[in-house]
Amino acid sequence: MKVSYYPGCSLLGTAREYDESNRAVCGALGIELEELEGWNCCGATSAHSTDDYLALALPARNLVIADGKGLDLIVPCSACFLRLKASEKKLLEMPLADFPYRGSLKVKHLLNFLAEDENIQKIQERVKKPLAGLKVACYYGCLIVRPPKVTGATEPEDPKEMDRLMAALGAEVIEWSFKTECCGGSLVLARPDIATKLVERILKMAKEAGAEALVSCCPMCQSNLETCQGESSHRTPVFYFTELLGLALGLSGVKGWLKRHLIDPRQPLREKGLI
């Protein structure tokens, strides 16, 4: 199977391990990721906070490039995902002459794509090292689900795609109520005090629910959840969901990905003999 891949800017830098694990996992599942040629930044919060045309046209250029290929467009970053979906919705309602988009494809978040029945089955068949005993809280954040009119999420208050994937790997998925609470990622540089408060609430809830680690599907959330924990000695590791997929599938790159984390996530894995 072949799909178009839009990594987004973070995956070239701060979220390199996410990009590396995405490519390795998809490779192992026989999914060919074809990176969109000459893709540009989606504009993120800065564009839609500043100017409507920027917010529409920056993602539109990528959609038009992908449109020519006719392959579904897979997006691993929730912020990019929402910007692309929002632009797509507008373009289909009111075409933009500069960026003629025919809508020959589906824009999908990588998490939702890998959680499709066919892919989950492939994953289940290939699990070599079940993550038995690893207690994880699946953290979805905001923009993969909200607003549902744009994202198409069927259960925006209680999504289950990551839960299903982690359960398929044999991990112990804990029930908790902060799956889609905001981590304040867009404010982390300009108002770190706000972001820190939001992150503390999320981590407190995850710990109370008995999680040893969080699992994330967004480079903004992941980086924010790590940096806002500061220097405390009781820090909670935050995995990318594809890193845990790679671990369970027995892929060789796992150690390299985990070494890139600001909060070393290897302790709980060592305790369970997983690495």
Place this chain on the structure above:
Amino acid sequence: MSIAPQTSFLYHIEEKSGEKVSLCYQCNKCSSGCPVTFAMDFPPHVLLRMVQLGLKEKVLGSLTPWVCASCETCTTRCPNGIDIARVMDTLRQMARVAPAGAEDIPKFHEAFLNSIKARGRVYEVGMLLEYMFKTDVWAKIKSREIIKETKLGWEMFRRGKMRLFPHTIRGLEDIKKIFEHKGK
């Protein structure tokens, strides 16, 4: 104090945002679910009421749209289908100056967009440096905040998370054109 409602401001916001703010009946659902009300001067439902009443200066001088995290919870839950996060975008775009407590937020957006304009993608290292020099660096030195930030930068660098050289996309002229159309 009595307030004489001024509908022209309400209509202007409704036209610019495409959202029917007049439908808001103050159920408070947006503010109940909003994760950042603690940092706002007016919770979202109050701000919408102020828009309805035409309190232009107060609304455009409010912290609320700036510290809104764009988490879209309000938009998802509004029983009248008002895209409140979208209204916050419109208010941010209209307020030229950010009030005290939010000064750095538009500076961040500017550095971020400059990075896209220059290369088509955000080059994190360059964007962070530009942002830093737009903010009050001296205050950060005095409060020793700068040490914390430098340390974090170093931790990221040694883990290979900082790309040292920027990449410029093929087709940058498309991006230049998009930026020329800004505001249209």
